[in-house]
Amino acid sequence: MSTWTPLESNPEVLSKYIHKLGVSPSWSVTDVIGLEEETLAWIPRPVKAFILLFPISETYEKHRAEEHERVKLADEQHPGDLFYMRQFTHNACGTVALIHSLANNKDVAIESGVLKNFLEKTASLSPEERGQALEQDKDFTADHQALAQEGQTNAADHEHVIHHFISLVNKEGTLYELDGRKSFPIKHGPTSDETFVKDAANVCKEFMARDPSEVRFTVLALTAAQD
Template identity: 25%
Template sequence: MDDPSGWSLTESDPQVFSELLRELGVTGLQVDDLYTLDESTLATLRPIHALIFLFKWVGGAGAGESVGVEIDPLEGGVWFANQVINNSCATVAALNAVMNIPSQVSPHAGESIDIGPELANLRDFGAGMGSMDLGHVVASSDRIREVHNSFSKTSPFSLDPSLVPEREKEDAYHFVAYLPVNGVLYELDGLRAAPIMHAAVEGDWLDQARETIEARIATYPPGSVMFNLLAIRSAAVPRLQRQIADPATPAHERLALQDQLDHESQKASQGAVENSLRRHNMLPLVLGLLEALHGSKIKTEVIDAARTKGKERRDKAKAKKESE
């Protein structure tokens, strides 16, 4: 379904976010699913620089509402853009996160963190702007919109959203970012007028983030599955490769690191395939094949074979039931 805004819906998939950041020029970061906030899970993903929280929008019910103090982003030193376009909340949340992650220069290849020239120009151009103006700058960027839309689902139909019955419309989900800026934990929600200040960071910022997010989840009915959590962390592969190649790394640790590297490589390879499928519209090919098969001998043979297998399964099930 096309949206008149020109921006498509984005999946809550870590490989989509990782590739989106790479396409925008960000280096040294990747995005991963975070299924729990316990310390053992966090330890495998550190260092974590930001969290992206996806939740179901339940208007008027009190569920999912965030409690905090809104602050002026310019006074707090926070880069914050409002969401001014429908369906853009995923990219806005990602930008609100990475634009506040400090750059890091590392002597090791692939381990430096940098937002790249595209976003650096955006940051310089928007210096001193208010949140709404920054939101319009993001929305008017052809490059950001093109990258965002490159991961949209393809559909052979284009429907007017106003013609879709209310009961058939998808649930509304929304992305927000959590991260520390200048020693304070902030929630960056593009639909709010300003950043939400939650707490001063004392020690590990993830401790405050865990409490804040768990409190928010607790506002939903028990057993609800209405949210997802992504972690923006330092790229794992360059670090793992360096540690494995380091002669000082003990042999038993090297084996564990190799397992992690294999997992990361497999995950990246699978993600590349999935993103490639997202970016290529296979529907014309499928429709063309169906048209070519129409009335052909191949089509008849396939249908006859499927009917034969189906009959065999039904006969076996019937015979088994009669023998019991």
Template identity: 35%
Template sequence: MVFPITEKLQDLRNEEDEKIEKEGQHEIDPSVIFIKQTIPNACGTIALLHALANSDATIAPTSPLAKFIEEIALLDPHARAEALENTKLFAEAHVDAASLGQSAVPSSDDDSDLHFVAFVQVPSAVTPSERRLVELDGRRRSPIDLGKSEDLLKDVAQVVRQKYIAHSTSHSFGLISLGPNPDFNP
């Protein structure tokens, strides 16, 4: 999801982070790959990595992406960020993609009022048969457990309406979903 990061939304997100730090949250499955954002204006890249690394999408096993995900799987979020910073392939791809846009690339995160996050459905760390909705945002302290999830699209739509759209006057929201290709037949 891409959304306008307003002062009000950021304050609400900071309050949620503080509440989680004090009170805790539902335990996140340790296999969830979460990367801290340390590269300015890389939130879209990190959201895409979060979505792909935590999905059952088929990634060519010998591809640079598959190798990167395998290399960072056992690292902590900060070490994953460092690996991303030092991966030449992603650095070059990020600069190339950012320069293809129709507007100037902001010089820092503070210059943009839009931000990307990923929502993923993962097994519960407590009850493996249960699925949980998790928000992954590299600017946050940790993954955010949003509760039990039976239908990813419906659950994300509800969260977006309640946590984001309800606290914004902007119409600058966008969502994209990774899903199965109905024409793919392995």
């Protein structure tokens, strides 16, 4: 298993990254500075995905294990074109979350380049095969590594990274949590274009409520670029 330099939760750097990958400049990554209704109103619209960064704690791991058993027994069905992939590369969670956010929003234009090539190449593969394909993709590795060096903190200091990125998207009226460390996509109930921001914020609040003494949560959104 290879190890990448971790991405920082810096909207400017992440926006530059998705543009380098071929995403139209009309989309960008922005900070979500609060999860209350009046604060959520400030996020540029439309909002296509939430990206949550949080510490991997004992609470998260316990919940993940319990959730795995529940979802496995439920044998849930998902849309055929839901793009889900596992994460097998250390510190690649930021890239995986961005891929999940972009691949599941068909109206986000992606021009020829590293991301489009990857999505076309892995369209018919399993989540596990997609994760392995990312690990072996030299172009993706190079782009990730280059952008990871542009954060405000020294990436070399992060020998043991305990933070993890996941994506929340609206897929055909269902709010999905897409986490490369989990074996399955996680359904969080119905949503819509009108309610997605509030619904995604509520899922973020659930993560925070499970770790009430933890303050190291960061929320970002994939949105229309601000003028």
